Amino acid sequence: MTPRNITATVAHRLAILGYVVFALFPLYWLLKVSVTPNKLLYSEGIRMWPSQTTLDHFSFVLRHSDFPIFFKNSLIVAGSTAVIVTVLASLAGYAMSRFSFRGKYWIVTLMLLTQMFPLVMLVAPIFKMLSPLGLTNSLTGLVIVYTAFNVPFATFLMQSFFDGIPKDLEEAAMIDGATQFVAFRQIILPLTLPGLAATLGFVFTAAWSELLFSLMLISGNAAATFPVGLLSFVSKFSVDFGQMMAAGVMALVPACLFFLLIQRYLVQGLTAGAVKG
């Protein structure tokens, strides 16, 4: 290696290291404060490493707050939304990928339109619509809203996965006498497992973190999801940073684990032609 190459390599590694630190530092800080005993937190000033650690904040949050309820509610809402959206988007995405039919152009336009307009516009009308049905302050209401919001993007995502699977496969099955739906379910769906995983993960994280509509539709802790619960928790316990950050760490862990598991598929799915956050 020439000295110039070595300098370039060192600079490259240092830049990457800098990025990793920048990406992880806020999360590290969350973790650090969550395990620092209260007496040290306020007396030691700002320190990179706590001189003592404790799990007291975690056990308090788990035992003496509504945190487990928020966790359960969010799991129900995000889980059901992810499953329902994935089913609906597989069906719709398959139709978009395999059939040409009258009205297809308008369906695509409608779905694109929903990606362009500000969802915050729908806050008031959706509240007004769900209220007489008794669906405000209910997990069902949230699932319906989140499912609708996520279906268009998930359909595009699934369509791009189906586009990648050759058509000969189900044609062969149909010559052998299978109906199109059977061919779809038994041959095409299993082949697009990465796509299903990416869609499931994507929608789960989106529903797990949705804030505006859950704030608007949910009041009180019984039906509160994570974002709502944690925000109310923060204003209620605003003096106790250790407990708040312990709650934050616990809200973070499932999302991060999930992300690390499906990261590869998600990147693959996103680069398959769809662009959204």
Add this chain to the structure above:
Amino acid sequence: MASYAAGNHSKPFRKRMADASAPYLYTAPALILIVTVMLVPLVLGISYAFRDIQLLKPFSGGFIGLDHFRTLADDQNFYRALRNTLWWTGWSVLLQFVFGLILALLLDKPFMGRGLVQALVFLPWAVPSFLAGLNWAWLFNPVVGPLPHWLYALGLMSAPDNILADPQLSMWGPIVANIWWGIPFFAITLLAALQSIPRDLYEAASIDGAGPFQRFVSITLPFLAPTIAITVLLRTVWISNFADLIIVMTNGGPADRSQIVASYIFTQAFKRLDFGYASAIALVLLVLLITYSLLIVALRQWLLNKD
């Protein structure tokens, strides 16, 4: 494909009907949901903009024409929110893009442990947005967070105060959080585009004596241009609508100084329960975004025709 949906006329009538209706059956559940939960509320929301809709007033609901828009025309907070939206969107998109591009270029070069590094630097994107907001709000809080103390030590602040409470600076808190949170998105799309560039182009260029900078300008940038354009444009619309970080970190405060239009709509609907006024602001935002999108489409057409 249509070939086996329509082609075969020797099939019995019922079978043909079933084939013709298949695409509609597949798409119906998704469509019904989109229409009832997104399209109908959108139309309702537009009608609310011209009506007096207040949640706690039982006799509200009547049409009041352009009253909301007259109020809006004199609403200084709205104008500030509009300026803030430009500020928020401009800085967030610009810095997310610049850092995202640098990150993508760094990750494009093979090195040991690249997979792990990629997973780690993309991790912020997995953090739920409300939690990203809380996390950064805590980092900016001088009681437990290091940032004010660092800024003070560097001489950038005269005292280790919370910038989120400072009317002049509060907007920067959510912007910094947004940059941290959004870089991975740009990096992912740009990295995918980078990896689709044929490697032999670079080899040919270096044989011809092109340095790294020349190769970047003459090969990388032209290849990335379409991806950059579409990502930046879509993100611009998306970020101008993105109110989570602001609601969590500053709630638009202090004194509406960090309010953007999207968070202002939410504040009017959620806090003041004035759905009519909120919808009027939302309609203005919608019109602005549509205008922006149409301008972009026109620009694209013009560029395509020019060549």
